[in-house]
Amino acid sequence: QHKFWESQPVGQFKDFGNSSLPGGPIEQPTPLSEVKQEPYNLPNLYEWTVCDMDSDEVCNEVYVLLMNNYVEDDDNLFRFNYSKEFLRWGLRPPGYFRSWHIGVRVKASGKLVAFITGVPVKMRVRDEVVQMAEVNFLCVHKKLRSKRLAPVLIKEITRRIHLENIWQAAYTAGVLLPTPITTSQYWHRTLNPKKLIDVGFSRLGDRMTMSRAIKLYKLPSSILTPGLRKMELRDVPSVTRLLSNYLSRFVVAPTFDEDEVAHWLLPQENVVESYVVESPETHDITDFFSFYTLPSSILNNPNYSTLKAAYAFYNVSTRTPLLQLIQDALIVAKQKDFDVFNALDIMENEPFLRELKFGRGDGQLYYYLYNYRLRDALKPSDLGLVML
Ligand code: MYA
Ligand code: JJ1
Helix, strand or coil: CCCCHHHCCCCCHHHCCCCCCCCECCCCCCCHHHCCCCCCCCCCCEEEEECCCCCHHHHHHHHHHHHHHCCECCCCCEEECCCHHHHHHHHCCCCCCHHHEEEEEECCCCCEEEEEEEEEEEEEECCEEEEEEEEEEEEECHHHCCCCHHHHHHHHHHHHHHHCCCCEEEEEECCCCCCCCEEEEEEEEECCHHHHHHCCCCCCCCCCCHHHHHHHCCCCCCCCCCCEEECCHHHHHHHHHHHHHHHCCCCEEEECCHHHHHHHHCCECCCEEEEEEECCCCCCEEEEEEEEECCEEECCCCCCCEECEEEECCCEECCCCHHHHHHHHHHHHHHCCCCEEEEECCCCCHHHHHHCCEEEEEEEEEEEEECCECCCCCCHHHECCCCC
16 A cells, blocks of 8 residues: 555554554664665666755756646646745755755756755654654656655655754645644635636635625735734844744644744745734734745646745734734735635634635645654644644
8 A cells, every 4th residue: 555654664554543552753763873874776867966955056956846846736727836035945944954955867967857855843742842854845757756766765865864863754745644643724715816716726606706706805905903014133032932932832833943933934025924013002022923925837727827825824913813913914915916825724723714714725734743653643723833
């Protein structure tokens, strides 16, 4: 069934619900000298390459590989189109390892045909903080699919993560593998109904006309919360405190220090947006929201080539009701010309989704840990982690 995954230290389907197995690491670390020192073998025509994301040329090669070969929806209407600036941001957080940005090239031509990445993260699981890698952007060129290249990429990145003395990882996928720690659901808030319908992202339901849809999804033309403004460098300490405090309520969540908050949350045009609420009286930062920009290519549409999507990132409310805060996020996204605002039903998102007219998507996102067993599956609301 899963020849590769059955050989890996991950929760196995056959063990599901077997609460006699202990929680925590599945395998113990080995001495670094016992970690395989040479890369895994690739089929003869291919070679490993480290993708230097500082290089415009290499960054562009990665961008083009993903643009043409990365994740699509079930009906192959859309494909994620991460921008170069976004990839640079996502792959170079504080303490990142160049050696974890792994490519595969055709020896003869030098063409980049596969990719996988990791970035370091300190993840708290219940009351333990574990150094982990977040593995993402696994991609094999469409012409090289089903040749068992993916397991080689995964084993090679595992080896390089082990070389840094890190033994656990977190990852998400749209496909079901052994065994998710939780399953989350995508939700979508229409901002531009006409375009979403034209491109097949959504459909007019029964008794819904275009003009009724436009009216249904209309938003106030300006933000509602007094003191809401773009996050700045000086907000980093307060935002770090708010976020740490907030994330402590989930079973699985990353921990972020100030450098990491600065990296992940300071606004970058067309990459990530964050807004804080500064109390007009005390000037304290009481709340914030953030979202990232991830467009999708629209495959085969005569009128449009890109869907502009915002994805809910980390949000914390202590004073402003979460509903109002997210409504302001929708208004900001609309002003910035996004077509849709996406969110998962993780953290405390569920209650605002329906209220703010999000609709359930046809995609799910499965969350996984490598070499760390959780004794029971979690609810999406137990999860405090957003991956790009
Ligand atoms: S999720 C995004 C994944 N990318 C895409 O979906 C882009 C479009 N698709 C492709 O590029 C290819 O179809 C991929 C598979 C590359 C996905 N995660 O080479 P194959 C297993 C894990 O013949 P291909 C993301 O980036 C599959 O079950 N495994 O297949 C997070 C089978 O194994 P088994 C996957 O279609 C990635 C084997 O691969 C996935 O040519 C996290 C078949 O290989 C998937 N998304 O290529 C990776 N899809 O027989 C794990 C298929 O056992 C990280 N497979 O069923 C683990 C932690 C590592 C670090 C540990 C450190 C301590
Ligand atoms: O975007 C997604 N689905 C959309 C488009 C569906 C097009 C046909 N398949 C969707 N639209 C309906 C919205 C509608 C708005 C009005 C109210 C009712 C609802 O459902 C889906 C998510 O739902 N996206 C994908 O399938 C992309 C892949 C998701 C897995 C990602 C894995 C990446 C992992 C890397 O870390």
